[in-house]
Amino acid sequence: MQETAPAAVRAHFFDGRTSRAWPVQVTVAGAGLVVTHDASQGRGEGDVAPGPVTFPVAGVQWPERSRHGARIAQLPGGASLQAADAAAWDAWAVQHVRRDSLVVHAQQSWRGVLAALAVLVAVLAGFYAWGLPAVARGIVALVPPQVDLALGEKTLRSLDGHLVERSRLPPAEQERIRALFQKAVVRTHGTGGPAWRLEFRRGRPDDPQDKAGTSALGPNAFALPGGTMVLTDELVELVKDDEVLIGVLGHELGHVRQRHGMRQLVQVSVIGAAGSILFGDYGSFLATAPVVLASMGYSRDAEREADGESLRLMKAAGVSPLVMVRFFEMARSSRNGGKDGASRGAADGLGIAFSSHPHDAERIARFRQAARGQEAGDD
Structure with a gap:
């Protein structure tokens, strides 16, 4: 049985105007993404903590899940969120925001990657053998x-x-x-x-x-x-x-x-x-x-x-x-x-x-x- 992810996930908030990183809690309320300062993690590099800010979920550019790399969500207005824990962020996002696409699922599997590579090679070989000569005949007819x-x-x-x-x-x-x-x-x-x-x-x-x-x-x-x-x-x-x-x-x-x-x-x-x-x-x-x-x-x-x-x-x-x-x-x-x-x-x-x-x-x-x-x- 799959565990239920917490309603909130920890992240660092960047307002897009300064380089300050604020520890925040991120939750979803209806169609809004609510970013609230996480007082338990301190005030970060600034002196005045930001109040709760709500962004439309539809306007957020969500990061794709990968084996390595940070999770950075681009928010409207130039702000951004960087996950404190990539695994926790992925689990929270799947349950509360969106599910992974087929492409993301395939990227997590060596079998999927190898299958995609095999398809790509087959397509390129087919184009080289049949598509390219057909294209060449069409172009030469115009020369x-x-x-x-x-x-x-x-x-x-x-x-x-x-x-x-x-x-x-x-x-x-x-x-x-x-x-x-x-x-x-x-x-x-x-x-x-x-x-x-x-x-x-x-x-x-x-x-x-x-x-x-x-x-x-x-x-x-x-x-x-x-x-x-x-x-x-x-x-x-x-x-x-x-x-x-x-x-x-x-x-x-x-x-x-x-x-x-x-x-x-x-x-x-x-x-x-x-x-x-x-x-x-x-x-x-x-x-x-x-x-x-x-x-x-x-x-x-x-x-x-x-x-x-x-x-x-x-x-x-x-x-x-x-x-x-x-x-x-x-x-x-x-x-x-x-x-x-x-x-x-x-x-x-x-x-x-x-x-x-x-x-x-x-x-x-x-x-x-x-x-x-x-x-x-x-x-």
């Missing part, structure tokens, strides 16, 4: 394409100064690959395809003295906002197959068509904005946006969408999706079989190119299934 173009140009200039250098492929070979891909795009989309531009670069050597020219980028292809796609010499030299290049570039065209680069940057910006609210200095993130864009990977859903574009392009061009299976095999061989510096660079480059792609096994299965469907349709 003019000129913004993508400007950001893509700035990112390419940043890459030119750090990760890549001028291509060594003959200009005629570059134009041949462009024409080959243009033909595949027209077959897929007619004249209404997404705007694109294909640039060729070679990975900048990590060590200028390295005669092998090993680079961190290695065999790679990536799309930038605004329609610019970059194909490295190392990838062209690795695959030596036009049909594979069509499949790889079709994947990058999928990123261009869906504006994945801008969507990803918006998602990172939302996270950065949330961080700036907590930690400040959001301007530094905007200044480094090109570097962030160049180094981050796409989500797996975005990669699946890009693979879908690659499949459409290969089908229209009469290319079997099995060429992408062959590409994955070459990539795996480059990652696992090479021991020299050049091979390590190739492996690292492919790791960057597919940093957040779905697992190879999943993608290979999809391309194999598409090849079977394409062959069945031809029968």
